[in-house]
Amino acid sequence: MTAIGFEKHDHSHCIADALSAAETRCKAQKLQFTPARRRVLEILLERHRAMGAYEILDILAAEGLGSQPPVAYRALDFLVKNGFAHRIERLNAYAACTHPGEQHVPAFLICRSCKAVAETETGLDSGRLGAAARDTGFVIEKVVVEAEGLCPGCAEAAA
Amino acid sequence: MTAIGFEKHDHSHCIADALSAAETRCKAQKLQFTPARRRVLEILLERHRAMGAYEILDILAAEGLGSQPPVAYRALDFLVKNGFAHRIERLNAYAACTHPGEQHVPAFLICRSCKAVAETETGLDSGRLGAAARDTGFVIEKVVVEAEGLCPGCAEAAA
DNA sequence: CATCACATGTTATAAGATAACGTTCGAGGC
DNA sequence: GCCTCGAACGTTATCTTATAACATGTGATG
Ligand SMILES: [Zn+2]
Ligand SMILES: [Zn+2]
Ligand SMILES: [Zn+2]
Ligand SMILES: [Zn+2]
Numbered sequence: 001m002t003a004i005g006f007e008k009h010d011h012s013h014c015i016a017d018a019l020s021a022a023e024t025r026c027k028a029q030k031l032q033f034t035p036a037r038r039r040v041l042e043i044l045l046e047r048h049r050a051m052g053a054y055e056i057l058d059i060l061a062a063e064g065l066g067s068q069p070p071v072a073y074r075a076l077d078f079l080v081k082n083g084f085a086h087r088i089e090r091l092n093a094y095a096a097c098t099h100p101g102e103q104h105v106p107a108f109l110i111c112r113s114c115k116a117v118a119e120t121e122t123g124l125d126s127g128r129l130g131a132a133a134r135d136t137g138f139v140i141e142k143v144v145v146e147a148e149g150l151c152p153g154c155a156e157a158a159a
Numbered sequence: 160m161t162a163i164g165f166e167k168h169d170h171s172h173c174i175a176d177a178l179s180a181a182e183t184r185c186k187a188q189k190l191q192f193t194p195a196r197r198r199v200l201e202i203l204l205e206r207h208r209a210m211g212a213y214e215i216l217d218i219l220a221a222e223g224l225g226s227q228p229p230v231a232y233r234a235l236d237f238l239v240k241n242g243f244a245h246r247i248e249r250l251n252a253y254a255a256c257t258h259p260g261e262q263h264v265p266a267f268l269i270c271r272s273c274k275a276v277a278e279t280e281t282g283l284d285s286g287r288l289g290a291a292a293r294d295t296g297f298v299i300e301k302v303v304v305e306a307e308g309l310c311p312g313c314a315e316a317a318a
Numbered sequence: 319c320a321t322c323a324c325a326t327g328t329t330a331t332a333a334g335a336t337a338a339c340g341t342t343c344g345a346g347g348c
Numbered sequence: 349g350c351c352t353c354g355a356a357c358g359t360t361a362t363c364t365t366a367t368a369a370c371a372t373g374t375g376a377t378g
Pocket of ligand 2: 151
């Protein structure tokens with residue numbers, strides 16, 4: 001039982017499921033799901049939270065999968081580029097995507113107290129931002145939407 | 160004439176206006192608008208774009224206003240905390256607020272080609288994100304909305 | 319087997335940010 | 349006038365995050 005998107009759930013299987021789904025998709029798209037890449041995704045899925053590159057690197061190093069920064073950054077670049085994980089700008093951290101494969105614009109709810117991160121989604125033309133872009137002629141290619149605040153649990157504890 | 164929000168305008172006066180407005184507000188709110196803080200805001204207004212802390216520090220250093228990182232970071236912290244400037248997560252950079260004093264949630268349009276940054280605004284409950292937060296009981300305190308793409312000028316040049 | 323693309327190993331360094339500690343200086347109380 | 353306090357500042361050192369650059373391995377293709 002781990003907090004995911006602020007809800008509890010038994011996810012003894014969902015790591016394996018997500019990994020095998022990733023494996024399948026990599027095969028289909030001729031992407032190389034190498035041991036380091038696979039292990040980094042697995043780490044993100046296990047922890048089910050945002051993790052810094054160096055935090056991940058520490059784990060890889062302890063397991064003999066490499067000890068230099070590029071090892072972690074290369075794996076993360078691969079995962080992010082191919083939609084298996086997201087970078088969370090606000091935290092300089094990374095988290096496994098909760099609905100990989102589907103085309104989507106992720107948005108995050110970040111608890112400033114317990115550091116939990118939930119992924120939800122938004123549109124590329126997120127409300128007024130899209131309107132502003134259309135007004136000015138700006139062509140949006142990517143949108144970062146990250147909210148910071150208190151998750152249900154921490155909000156209750158604080159009240 | 161400088162690009163502001165992707166439009167051209169003569170802003171020979173707007174720097175001075177913004178500075179005196181800041182001065183007035185600081186006086187009213189008993190905030191100390193010290194030389195370093197004032198100069199950093201002025202630098203951001205002059206350049207009218209997002210600038211890194213070290214880029215600003217270089218200028219301060221050349222002018223004898225201090226040469227160590229905390230000098231720049233302290234001034235920027237003050238400006239951001241009090242709404243005179245914004246931090247742009249995606250760029251690890253800072254920009255003067257284009258409508259200080261007014262309570263608002265800034266959103267940015269960032270040109271990946273020419274690096275221009277335009278500030279617009281959005282709501283705290285930005286569309287689907289707000290809905291997701293309400294569904295889960297998450298309490299949003301702050302929202303980061305940053306879009307990356309091509310400004311009108313660069314989009315045209317690329318077409 | 320030659321070649322090419324891609325992944326990896328490794329070293330070094332760049333870029334961004336903060337911790338910590340002492341000093342200065344002005345406003346408000348005595 | 350003097351004391352005291354807090355906010356700002358000066359300075360040193362260090363920490364975190366990220367990338368440049370170059371050498372090496374390896375599997376697919378023709
Ligand atoms: Zn996702
Ligand atoms: Zn929480
Ligand atoms: Zn603003
Ligand atoms: Zn542009």
